[in-house]
Amino acid sequence: MPPPLDGVRVLEVGNFVSAPYCGRLFAGYGADVIKVEPPDGDLARAHGPFRDGVPHPETSALFLYLNTRKRSVTLDLTTPAGQEALARLAANADVLIENHRPADARALGLDHERLRAVNPRLVLVSITAYGQDGPYADHRSNNLIAFAMGGQMFLTGTQEGGPVKNGGYQADYQGGLNAFSAANLALLAAERDGEGQHVDVSVQHCMAPILEAGVPFYSYNGVWRAARRGNLMSGFMAVYPCLDGQVGVHVMARNWPNFARMTGHPEWLDDERFATAEARRQHDDELMAEVVGWAAGVRRKEAYAAGGEHRAPVTFIHTMADLLESPQLAARGFLRRIEHPVAGEAVHPGPPWWMGPDAWRDGPAPLLGEHTHAVLAGAGLDEARIAAASGTAA
Template sequence: MLAPYRILDLTNEMGLMCGKLLGDLGADVIKIEKPGGDDARRIGPFYRDEVDPEKSLYWFALNTSKRGITLDIETAEGKEIFKKLVKVSDAVVESFAPGHMDEIGLGYDALCKENPDIIVTSITPFGPAGPYKDFKASDITLWALSGLSFICGDPDRPPLRISLPQSFFHAGADAATGTVMALYHRGVSGEGQHVHVSILKAMERVAYTAHTLWDGRAKILRRPGSALKIPPLGTTTPVVWSCRDGYVAFYLFGGNMGAVSNPALTRWMDEEGLATDVMKGMDWRKFDIGRTPQDEIDRHIVQPISRFFRNHTQEELWKEGVRRRVMVYPIYDARGVLENEHLRERRFWVELEHSPLDHSITYPGPFIRTDKKLCRVRCRAPLIGEHNSEIYEKELRISRNELEALSIAGII
């Protein structure tokens, strides 16, 4: 879909997702690293736990569908080479601190002199203006400031964050969207533009429910944990339950919401002698969790269900639950997701050959599927400077002798 376009990717870990998505959509994305490799290559985990900048699984995951070159854009010679690339490119994506590109003479206005139609997408923690614009930030900082961390975790424990840097991933997706919008606008108007993405803003949209609840009702959304608390008594029932080989999710709904699932589960439990008299005699359509005392729920319903689930595996509960119309679902770890039969049959996973490792690695496939295969994971992540010769010699017509001299000087 984006095959006519070339994107220059200057991002660090804050923006790597942007180039990956654009590359999956067909753009020619060139990842530009400093000589010796990008710092993101030092982020683990590593292939077979071998700490090596060429074996970072984090790097592998976020740099598929890209070519890669090395270039020090802060040197005079490096700037000139970068400007040559800009002349034959459609967009630049960068994640330096606000103003840094201007300071080194490669800001939006300077690049427009080389290519008046160029699009520059800048990804920063807080945007180009405002009292926080010069602050540095990590993923956990942005989680905390967005309000999302506050609503994640158990109500009686401190807030949590997801282990992977979700703020950077969301900002990368926003940046890819903004870049495509700018390309479309240029196609209509002939004008390039500067696109700004604030990672904090990207995260605030993820937490919008909490914000709108405060705006509309002056109510603060609290951490629910892995349980549902139902008014007016505040009776609590689990959402996450232990089973024989892991965890499952099961919602114990009252009224019509549970009118099919709850009786079906009761019959299933009764076949194994685990359904209580209270469960067997319950009129589930009239069951009101929020008006049932906690002790009664725990003793007659929650504890028997918990014992039942612990007797079965995820697969047993999932497949038999579907057959019986019981709303119980497996909570997969990475292995469970990888082995899921539905994803396999849908060919969600793709194998990419890593010839330097003499091995292939399984990756998530394209984020959308189309009949014409407009989106696909096209190749593995590049090695350090893997495409230097291809791009510098064949496309920019820089001689091999010049390249050797530039390499010795630490420019490429």
């Protein structure tokens, strides 16, 4: 069966993480994705980590991962020739994904009115830090700044250590996934009546409402908890050191009896300090001391297996090595081996959701400009104009 996005044509004028992640999902689910790169390439090519630690534009793990199964066309969008070629490609696209500051996007020919004139069906998806307008629309941002301005950083870390971001580029990934959902809604609408639109995804607006109960409790109840509690959110929601690593517990009221039995402490069930959810909250320090004691004596994989057997929400902190060795991921065929002509073989995550054996397609990330000639010639450009547009004219 063809994959779900078979026949959908996507132009990605994306840099680094957010737009490329959105483009990766389009490509994985079967769309034809043309990635437009500046002549010196997507920033992610310069970022690494690189194979064997040696910087090389074709061996950055960040780029290799985010750009699987795309084609690469280099265009110099600071020139009229580059912008004209982009408009040619946009005329035949269903979706264009970009992640530039609004002022920069306009300077590169990525404004909606102009693109709409060449293709009224086009869904233009802009992923920016703050959205297309408003007082900070042209502020400079990156993953760190976005994590701060989206409210997630203040809650993360410890009181002493100060706010800290999560590993990697989490704000950027959130932007990319939100944009994928938004783009596909707009695509459904465009296919219904033949009209596209400019989809405006603000990373700040995506992040700020999802601070667990933070916004509802502050907005409605007028309370908010300022404390950052690190790994010890509460006795029953925490990451604890164990004999050979760390284990995490997340025990809701309904799991409490199973958890007590699984830890070998059925007497907790008869302890009035822990008898109800409210009592456990009241005696959280005492409960935490008990669970710390239990965790200190267990091995991580044994605790995980016991949690599974007893239906108690206990896991261990999986490293990348643990993912590659995971029996669960192996049984599901989630990890894929992809061969790249320069970087060699690497292991990649598979689809974020499974839709059948043929729904997700793997393929290597493209070399810089690998498809420039084929794509631009296919769009009717002659050699001279290809050279001018791609910035390779003498």
